[in-house]
Amino acid sequence: MDRNKARLWFIRLMVYLLLGGCGFIMLFPFAYMMFTSVKNSTDVFHYPPRLLPYSAVTAEYEGQTLPVYEFEIDGETYEMVLTDEKVRYGFFTTQENIDVNNTRQSKILVELPIDEAVETEEEVTLSDPSTGKEDSFPVFEVPVSGESQNLLLAYRSSLDVFVEPGNPEFRHYAVARTAKPVEEVEFQLDNYDTVLGLNLDRAFTNTILVTVGVTLGQLITSIFGGYAFARIPFPGRNTIFILYLGSIMIPFVVLIVPLYRLMVVLGWQDRLVSLIVPWIFTAYGTFLMRQFFLSIPHEIEEAALLDGASRFRILWTIFVPLSTPVVATQAIFTFLYAWNSFLWPLIIIGEGDERNPVLTLALIQLSNIAADKPNLVMTGAAIAILPPIIVFILAQKYFIESVSSSAVKG
Amino acid sequence: MATVVTTRKQGQGLPKIIYISAAWNIIIMLGSFALSYILFTQEPNKQLKDLGDNVRYFLALIALIPAAAAMYSVYGLLARRPGGRYASMALNYVGAVLSCLYLLHLWGVFIAFDDAGKALFENSFLLWGFVIAYAVYWLAGRLPEYSPSRRYLEMFAIGVAMLALIALLLLGGAVEGVWNVISTYGELQTWAVTIVVIIFAFVGYQILNQGDFFGETPDQRTSWQGWLMVSPNIIGFMLFFAGPLLLSFYLSFTDSEPGSIPDVIGFKNYGDILSLEFKTLDDPEANPQRALSFGYIPLDDFKIGNTRVVIGAKDVLFWKSLRNTIVFCMMLVPLSSIPALLLAVIMNSKIPGMKFFRAAYFLPSVAAVVGTALIWRWLYASDIGYINYAITEFVNGINSIFGTQIEYQKTQWLTDQGILLFSIVLLAAWQAVGFNTVLFLAGLQGIPTTLYEASFVDGANRVQQFRHVTLPLLAPTTFYVIVTTVITGLQVFNEPYALISSRPIPDAATTSVIYLYNRGFFRFEFGYASAVAWLLFALIFVVTIAQFRLQRSGSYDV
Numbered sequence: 001m002d003r004n005k006a007r008l009w010f011i012r013l014m015v016y017l018l019l020g021g022c023g024f025i026m027l028f029p030f031a032y033m034m035f036t037s038v039k040n041s042t043d044v045f046h047y048p049p050r051l052l053p054y055s056a057v058t059a060e061y062e063g064q065t066l067p068v069y070e071f072e073i074d075g076e077t078y079e080m081v082l083t084d085e086k087v088r089y090g091f092f093t094t095q096e097n098i099d100v101n102n103t104r105q106s107k108i109l110v111e112l113p114i115d116e117a118v119e120t121e122e123e124v125t126l127s128d129p130s131t132g133k134e135d136s137f138p139v140f141e142v143p144v145s146g147e148s149q150n151l152l153l154a155y156r157s158s159l160d161v162f163v164e165p166g167n168p169e170f171r172h173y174a175v176a177r178t179a180k181p182v183e184e185v186e187f188q189l190d191n192y193d194t195v196l197g198l199n200l201d202r203a204f205t206n207t208i209l210v211t212v213g214v215t216l217g218q219l220i221t222s223i224f225g226g227y228a229f230a231r232i233p234f235p236g237r238n239t240i241f242i243l244y245l246g247s248i249m250i251p252f253v254v255l256i257v258p259l260y261r262l263m264v265v266l267g268w269q270d271r272l273v274s275l276i277v278p279w280i281f282t283a284y285g286t287f288l289m290r291q292f293f294l295s296i297p298h299e300i301e302e303a304a305l306l307d308g309a310s311r312f313r314i315l316w317t318i319f320v321p322l323s324t325p326v327v328a329t330q331a332i333f334t335f336l337y338a339w340n341s342f343l344w345p346l347i348i349i350g351e352g353d354e355r356n357p358v359l360t361l362a363l364i365q366l367s368n369i370a371a372d373k374p375n376l377v378m379t380g381a382a383i384a385i386l387p388p389i390i391v392f393i394l395a396q397k398y399f400i401e402s403v404s405s406s407a408v409k410g
Numbered sequence: 411m412a413t414v415v416t417t418r419k420q421g422q423g424l425p426k427i428i429y430i431s432a433a434w435n436i437i438i439m440l441g442s443f444a445l446s447y448i449l450f451t452q453e454p455n456k457q458l459k460d461l462g463d464n465v466r467y468f469l470a471l472i473a474l475i476p477a478a479a480a481m482y483s484v485y486g487l488l489a490r491r492p493g494g495r496y497a498s499m500a501l502n503y504v505g506a507v508l509s510c511l512y513l514l515h516l517w518g519v520f521i522a523f524d525d526a527g528k529a530l531f532e533n534s535f536l537l538w539g540f541v542i543a544y545a546v547y548w549l550a551g552r553l554p555e556y557s558p559s560r561r562y563l564e565m566f567a568i569g570v571a572m573l574a575l576i577a578l579l580l581l582g583g584a585v586e587g588v589w590n591v592i593s594t595y596g597e598l599q600t601w602a603v604t605i606v607v608i609i610f611a612f613v614g615y616q617i618l619n620q621g622d623f624f625g626e627t628p629d630q631r632t633s634w635q636g637w638l639m640v641s642p643n644i645i646g647f648m649l650f651f652a653g654p655l656l657l658s659f660y661l662s663f664t665d666s667e668p669g670s671i672p673d674v675i676g677f678k679n680y681g682d683i684l685s686l687e688f689k690t691l692d693d694p695e696a697n698p699q700r701a702l703s704f705g706y707i708p709l710d711d712f713k714i715g716n717t718r719v720v721i722g723a724k725d726v727l728f729w730k731s732l733r734n735t736i737v738f739c740m741m742l743v744p745l746s747s748i749p750a751l752l753l754a755v756i757m758n759s760k761i762p763g764m765k766f767f768r769a770a771y772f773l774p775s776v777a778a779v780v781g782t783a784l785i786w787r788w789l790y791a792s793d794i795g796y797i798n799y800a801i802t803e804f805v806n807g808i809n810s811i812f813g814t815q816i817e818y819q820k821t822q823w824l825t826d827q828g829i830l831l832f833s834i835v836l837l838a839a840w841q842a843v844g845f846n847t848v849l850f851l852a853g854l855q856g857i858p859t860t861l862y863e864a865s866f867v868d869g870a871n872r873v874q875q876f877r878h879v880t881l882p883l884l885a886p887t888t889f890y891v892i893v894t895t896v897i898t899g900l901q902v903f904n905e906p907y908a909l910i911s912s913r914p915i916p917d918a919a920t921t922s923v924i925y926l927y928n929r930g931f932f933r934f935e936f937g938y939a940s941a942v943a944w945l946l947f948a949l950i951f952v953v954t955i956a957q958f959r960l961q962r963s964g965s966y967d968v
Contacts, residue, residue: 015756016763022753023770026844029785030773032796036788049799205531209523225643233629234636244643247651251901251950253923254943257661257936258654265457266515272523281646311635340778342904343923347931356524360780364908367784371911374788381781392776396769399776403845404852 036378038187044374055186061165068182080162089159090114092151100128106154117142195379203362210275214338217280226289274348292326329402359384427616435480442477446470462672492624502614509607517591529582539574543567666937679941685724690717731925739899745839754850771844783908786837790823827918853887889961
């Protein structure tokens with residue numbers, strides 16, 4: 001019994017691990033987008049990559065704002081600012097420790113600013129018999145723990161000077177490039193302002209206009225059409241319905257060239273109207289409405305008809321109020337379709353249109369002009385992606401139900 | 411209510427409106443003839459001219475339809491036939507709609523969407539009004555039903571939304587817009603069209619009211635109401651679907667190119683696209699180009715025994731794009747449906763938290779492909795991207811555990827021509843898996859649990875249940891998933907276009923629709939592009955039909 005229970009728990013654990021792992025894969029790109037959208041332009045290129053947005057910590061020193069670095073000296077950690085000073089630094093050692101072929105590989109005994117050592121007149125020439133390389137090294141009097149010692153200068157280098165702001169006497173010399181900067185988590189919300197300023201604001205409102213226009217238009221045409229196809233017997237109804245439904249079979253790619261030509265004839269190219277008016281007629285939506293209206297009992301309608309109500313009145317006062325779920329479903333699908341559509345706007349408006357961009361176009365444009373700023377591209381992506389996601393979270397029920405029903409019917 | 415019954419004897423004369431309508435129909439007839447004649451003899455404007463003479467002739471023929479309808483309706487009206495009335499109603503209705511559309515065009519309403527966009531942009535702060543209204547409305551929905559505070563809150567929300575809308579209209583320049591419409595009346599044309607609209611509407615309405623005179627039955631009344639209700643769909647269907655479809659078919663047989671008027675060239679486009687040539691080469695080292703006829707470029711070559719076969723094509727890129735598209739679909743279908751099926755089966759076992767996972771998996775299919783493709787572009791980045799980082803860490807982990815020395819050469823997901831297509835498939839599969847999971851879940855929930863219980867009693871284990879109960883009963887859903895995946899896969903465009911930054915898009919990532927786009931909207935070879943589109947449609951059609959056949963003949967019929 002206990003073994004069975006343990007097995008059950010083990011299976012449960014595995015199931016959740018699997019589901020969680022898949023969930024991680026599905027959601028991680030969005031997390032990446034959100035976190036990258038608030039990073040600064042240097043942090044995005046940090047390797048290994050990290051999710052949280054980090055910024056370099058700065059401190060005031062002698063009236064300047066300077067980046068802070070962290071050093072571990074004699075087991076203690078110090079936070080120091082990088083000054084713009086440089087110092088010539090000498091690396092000293094004995095004759096035996098010098099590697100003539102590559103002086104930087106030599107074993108260094110003492111390293112300190114070159115000015116703290118005293119140069120002597122002497123010079124030692126060393127050579128490697130195997131490679132035949134020969135070099136001469138100046139001899140310095142180097143202070144080593146209070147005493148002066150004669151050592152060879154293996155090589156010299158220019159190092160950055162770091163200072164502890166509270167204790168300016170305490171200095172440290174290192175290469176800034178390889179030093180470890182002190183960083184803190186900071187959300188660069190300015191990115192959103194920057195990106196909106198790159199014409200994404202206009203694209204955003206345009207997209208809202210187009211989406212609202214298409215959604216309202218489709219709802220109106222498909223409520224009328226759906227009602228007529230579901231409830232009004234008229235000669236030729238079935239033929240038209242099948243023809244209309246058959247149009248779903250025709251892929252959009254067949255229509256892009258002639259629709260483009262039609263828009264040119266109408267003078268609608270580069271215009272927002274071309275994103276709205278051709279798209280307010282939908283066979284799929286009409287079908288969806290028809291299916292729903294078919295499920296409404298006839299009795300309700302017949303009573304109203306006997307009372308002399310007109311068809312339009314019946315539709316408006318009886319059918320429309322009853323069809324909130326299907327209207328919501330269709331509205332959501334149309335919203336998504338219009339909000340995310342790309343190929344048609346690309347053809348009819350094109351990339352880089354200043355006046356009438358929609359979000360998907362502006363996003364592609366942004367990815368071109370900010371090709372080396374992934375943080376800005378992710379900000380743009382977030383602006384385009386978040387509204388549908390919010391709608392999805394608010395109206396999840398309708399999404400899942402309608403997708404499910406399409407499969408059962410299909 | 412008193413009803414006035416007017417009886418009219420035959421021959422006592424028809425109502426005046428019949429004569430007016432008949433006269434108007436004659437005018438329509440003459441107008442249609444005139445339009446047809448104009449279209450037949452001269453080029454009305456440049457845009458139409460660019461489509462070629464055949465389109466013009468076709469439109470001239472179309473213009474004869476209202477002329478014929480008008481002729482018939484004149485006869486029918488005067489002879490008191492119901493058909494005459496219907497013809498007249500249809501004629502006046504369609505005339506009113508079309509002339510109204512033209513009037514809106516003259517008013518500049520369609521173009522004004524751009525100004526509306528600008529106005530919305532300049533007053534975008536008002537959009538918060540709708541957000542607030544929605545939030546309040548949502549809050550009101552939490553309150554108990556029929557409570558007065560709920561009603562007040564709802565009314566408040568509606569009020570806020572209305573106010574925002576009105577403010578948007580006023581600040582957005584609705585007044586200015588109305589003034590612009592009025593100022594279009596400086597032109598005679600606007601007056602003329604307005605009058606035509608009014609006459610159409612007036613005559614149409616009057617004829618509509620003559621139902622009793624023509625002895626209309628309630629059924630007939632219902633009929634025209636039905637037609638009226640589907641009319642927006644039909645008109646839209648004609649204008650934006652059927653018409654363009656015909657035009658596309660016509661263009662595919664022409665050499666439509668920028669700067670020239672298209673000529674019909676028969677099947678030349680189709681021939682050029684589909685031409686293939688198979689030649690054998692005796693010398694394995696020879697240049698394959700030598701073996702091919704003029705105009706053919708080597709597409710591929712392979713060996714059968716010792717002879718080398720060279721395949722040449724006139725349009726190499728078409729075949730490459732077709733191959734890419736088919737390979738894309740063949741990878742996409744298993745990658746997006748098998749994980750979805752497994753996830754659905756797991757999630758179907760009613761475990762807590764299932765709804766959360768379902769929503770999480772569904773999320774990618776909600777987001778714009780352009781946006782997600784850009785995210786993946788950076789996840790794929792070979793030096794700083796997370797995908798290579800994860801693989802590197804994984805390899806390092808393996809190395810440290812097993813003491814192996816595997817070295818991972820960072821994959822160039824987006825520049826390595828051999829991997830590029832696979833990278834696109836991964837993105838597309840990621841996007842589609844959740845959607846398919848929801849579809850499979852719906853299918854699974856339709857399988858009666860008694861079947862599982864019965865099979866359990868028979869001693870079937872989980873795997874056997876899956877194999878012999880789940881799979882067969884899920885066949886319709888599986889079929890639906892595969893068909894829709896293939897149909898969308900064959901039309902893939904957004905994913906490669908947005909994922910790949912280099913232009914032109916490399917051959918390895920050129921799918922059929924990208925090829926079509928390049929031909930049609932980069933080189934503006936509309937005729938050729940249309941032919942490509944129809945071939946693609948034929949392919950989609952054949953694949954769909956084949957799958958239907960497979961489904962029917964399959965043993966999993968339910």
